[in-house]
């Protein structure tokens with residue numbers, strides 16, 4: 105599979121930091137085309153810094169970040185951004201135009217996309233996301249503005265989409281709406297890297313998890329394996345999703361192995377039935 109992003113021994117220190125210590129250290133991993141990777145870790149673990157290194161907003165102070173094999177230090181930030189789009193946590197930092205159509209066309213104009221092509225792409229995204237092109241972005245709800253910010257990244261057709269906490273502040277329906285969009289884009293071939301504190305969301309959507317703790321990589325693997333590794337979760341200061349927590353607790357009970365693989369609600373129900381809990385009150 106084609107490698108889209110590659111980190112080779114990457115460290116980064118902010119100039120503003122008094123101690124000059126790196127906030128991310130010696131990161132090495134790669135992301136292949138079509139993957140849906142979640143970047144997890146507690147506050148200050150270095151997730152946002154890592155995602156900004158991915159899209160060229162930051163250049164490493166040591167090591168190399170490659171986008172499709174080319175070091176980001178050899179590319180202009182705008183050239184990296186063409187391939188690697190980024191949705192920030194706060195849509196209001198991204199939205200700057202007076203109508204939805206203008207907002208969608210804005211990034212394309214900056215990239216010198218021909219007018220006809222802009223019209224075609226904006227029309228497609230408007231109908232795909234169900235927006236009225238003439239409405240004013242700041243009259244939209246928080247969830248709709250987040251969706252608009254996503255649409256204005258998507259309209260530029262990046263090959264890799266970096267999402268920094270895409271569902272923060274959204275209610276359940278808005279969250280599922282935006283995740284449904286992201287899943288469809290991923291299904292159509294867009295590589296997704298999602299920073300999230302929401303382990304339930306990560307478990308439901310990602311096919312791979314990269315866990316960070318104190319600026320270092322502490323695990324990289326299948327979500328269930330990472331979440332079941334107590335040492336890793338401790339190092340990353342994270343709690344696993346509830347279904348994994350329950351399955352691990354029940355696995356250490358007298359029913360043991362029955363719950364080892366109960367990582368979905370249907371598998372959990374099946375294990376509970378087999379263990380004879382059906383119709384019984386559990387106290």
Ligand SMILES: Nc1ncnc2c1ncn2[C@@H]1O[C@H](COP(=O)(O)OP(=O)(O)OP(=O)(O)O)[C@@H](O)[C@H]1O
Nearest residue numbers: 118120121127145146147148149150151152153154
């Ligand atoms: N512009 C900056 N200047 C100086 N230090 C910064 C800057 N941005 C982040 N940091 C520091 O770098 C460290 C990592 O921050 P980063 O935002 O990458 O972590 P994070 O895992 O995304 O955290 P959160 O989950 O809270 O967003 C933190 O200690 C933070 O204070």
